[in-house]
Amino acid sequence: GAVVSQHPSRVICKSGTSVKIECRSLDFQATTMFWYRQFPKQSLMLMATSNEGSKATYEQGVEKDKFLINHASLTLSTLTVTSAHPEDSSFYICSVPGSGKNQPQHFGDGTRLSIL
Amino acid sequence: QKEVEQDPGPLSVPEGAIVSLNCTYSNSAFQYFMWYRQYSRKGPELLMYTYSSGNKEDGRFTAQVDKSSKYISLFIRDSQPSDSATYLCAMSVSSGNTPLVFGKGTRLSVIA
Numbered sequence: 001g002a003v004v005s006q007h008p009s010r011v012i013c014k015s016g017t018s019v020k021i022e023c024r025s026l027d028f029q030a031t032t033m034f035w036y037r038q039f040p041k042q043s044l045m046l047m048a049t050s051n052e053g054s055k056a057t058y059e060q061g062v063e064k065d066k067f068l069i070n071h072a073s074l075t076l077s078t079l080t081v082t083s084a085h086p087e088d089s090s091f092y093i094c095s096v097p098g099s100g101k102n103q104p105q106h107f108g109d110g111t112r113l114s115i116l
Numbered sequence: 117q118k119e120v121e122q123d124p125g126p127l128s129v130p131e132g133a134i135v136s137l138n139c140t141y142s143n144s145a146f147q148y149f150m151w152y153r154q155y156s157r158k159g160p161e162l163l164m165y166t167y168s169s170g171n172k173e174d175g176r177f178t179a180q181v182d183k184s185s186k187y188i189s190l191f192i193r194d195s196q197p198s199d200s201a202t203y204l205c206a207m208s209v210s211s212g213n214t215p216l217v218f219g220k221g222t223r224l225s226v227i228a
Contacts, residue, residue: 006159032213041124043204043218044160093159097212104150105216107159 003027004096006108014116015086021079021111023050023094029074030096034105035067038091047092050077084115119143122205122219131228135192139205139219142186146207146217149181151190154202154221163203164190167211195226 005024013019023033031052036044048069049057056069066088068080081088093110097103122139129135137151148167152160164179166172172179178191188207192199202223206216 004159034215041220043120043122043220044206044216045218046215049215091157095216097214103211104148104162104165106162107152109159110157112157 003106004094004108006094006111008111009109010112010114012114012116013084016083017115019081019084019113021081021092021094021113023077023079023096023108025075025096028099030077031074032097033071033077034095034097035069035077035079036093036095038093038110044093047079050079050094052077081113084113086115089113089115119217120205120207120219123222124220126223126225128225128227129195131195131197131226133195133226135190135195135199135224135226137190137192137203137205137222137224139188139207140186141188141207141217143207143209143217144183144186145209148208148211149179149188150206150216151177151179152204152206154204156201160204160206195224197226197228200225 007022033050035047038044047062050069050071052071058064071077091110095105095107120141151164154160169181169183176193180189202221204221205219208214
């Protein structure tokens with residue numbers, strides 16, 4: 001069964017809207033979660049590392065004030081795209097590290113965001 | 117030079133063919149190597165996970181890692197139309213709480 005639940009799967013909204021995406025770890029508690037972004041025909045690129053109870057760590061070139069990350073519990077991280085613009089349209093995917101040693105990451109089903 | 121290079125394809129093969137997918141990388145610190153399958157508009161699904169060099173087999177899938185050449189491969193035997201998807205290689209320096217570095221993905225079509 002699914003290990004990671006991501007919601008919503010699809011968002012279409014007007015420019016200037018803020019959009020919140022949720023990522024839930026279903027099977028175990030996760031102190032760390034990752035947020036990736038994937039543009040059409042491109043690879044997944046890490047945006048930020050979400051840390052439970054502390055500030056997220058952002059990759060170079062990712063605006064922390066635009067992409068707000070909140071990891072308030074061990075099973076939930078949220079990504080809020082604030083005042084979204086058409087160039088923010090992309091596929092956003094979260095991942096959760098495996099529960100044991102040497103376990104791979106598991107990914108959510110992604111959120112396709114389209115800003116008109 | 118990008119950290120992980122992967123030919124995006126597209127690759128089209130007849131049903132039953134053996135498929136070979138490859139990635140090269142530049143960071144010799146990578147220790148963990150993964151192959152993910154991604155269907156259209158879906159998140160990546162883990163196929164194979166290997167540590168360091170060597171081979172790993174799971175059903176019709178075989179993953180190979182050659183750290184000396186910084187080269188990894190995924191072989192799919194007896195390919196099926198349901199294998200049609202984008203295959204992403206990914207790697208990391210350590211396991212667990214370490215983000216992955218992905219290749220661009222190779223689009224595979226298996227024609228019935």
